[in-house]
Amino acid sequence: MEKLSHQEEEAMQAVWKTGEGNVKLFLENMPAPGTPYTTLASTIKNLEKKGYLSSRLIGNAYLYMPLISEDEYKKKFMSGFVKDYFADSYKELVNFFIEEKKLSAKELKEIIDLIERSGSK
Numbered sequence: 001m002e003k004l005s006h007q008e009e010e011a012m013q014a015v016w017k018t019g020e021g022n023v024k025l026f027l028e029n030m031p032a033p034g035t036p037y038t039t040l041a042s043t044i045k046n047l048e049k050k051g052y053l054s055s056r057l058i059g060n061a062y063l064y065m066p067l068i069s070e071d072e073y074k075k076k077f078m079s080g081f082v083k084d085y086f087a088d089s090y091k092e093l094v095n096f097f098i099e100e101k102k103l104s105a106k107e108l109k110e111i112i113d114l115i116e117r118s119g120s121k
Contacts, residue, residue, distance in 0.1 A: 001068070001076055002050050010035075011043045012052060012066070012073070020065040 004012060014029040015021070023041045030040065044064055047053045055062045086092040094111070097103040 001073075003077060003080075004047075004050075004052070004073075007039075007043055008047055008050075008052075011040060011047060012070075014040075015044075015047075015053065015064065015066050016070045020063055022061050022063055026064075 010031050011026065013031050014026040017029040018025050023037065023044055026044065027035065027037060027040055044053065048055055048064065052066065052068055053064045054067050055064045057063075082088060082090055082093055086096065094103065094108070098108065
């Protein structure tokens with residue numbers, strides 16, 4: 001599975017939000033409004049070539065459907081991100097956010113509570 005560009009990720013977010021649909025529907029669900037139709041149509045075709053979408057012709061329009069879920073994508077690339085940038089250490093990732101003041105003590109406590117709750121199941 002190939003890593004997506006920022007533009008491709010935004011298009012996939014619209015696809016995941018829409019489900020099966022055409023470029024016009026995806027355009028309505030783009031995270032950043034103002035994307036030209038032709039730009040999105042080209043991006044959608046690239047996503048199909050990369051294996052992220054399938055298509056079928058209905059009349060004279062193509063309907064596209066995601067072949068990978070948003071959760072699958074996140075799992076695949078978050079683990080690669082942590083490996084590449086944080087020496088495969090989630091502890092280092094959390095430490096980075098603490099040092100950058102992006103994670104408060106309260107939020108860290110909430111994360112610890114989530115970990116403890118999931119460990120007791």
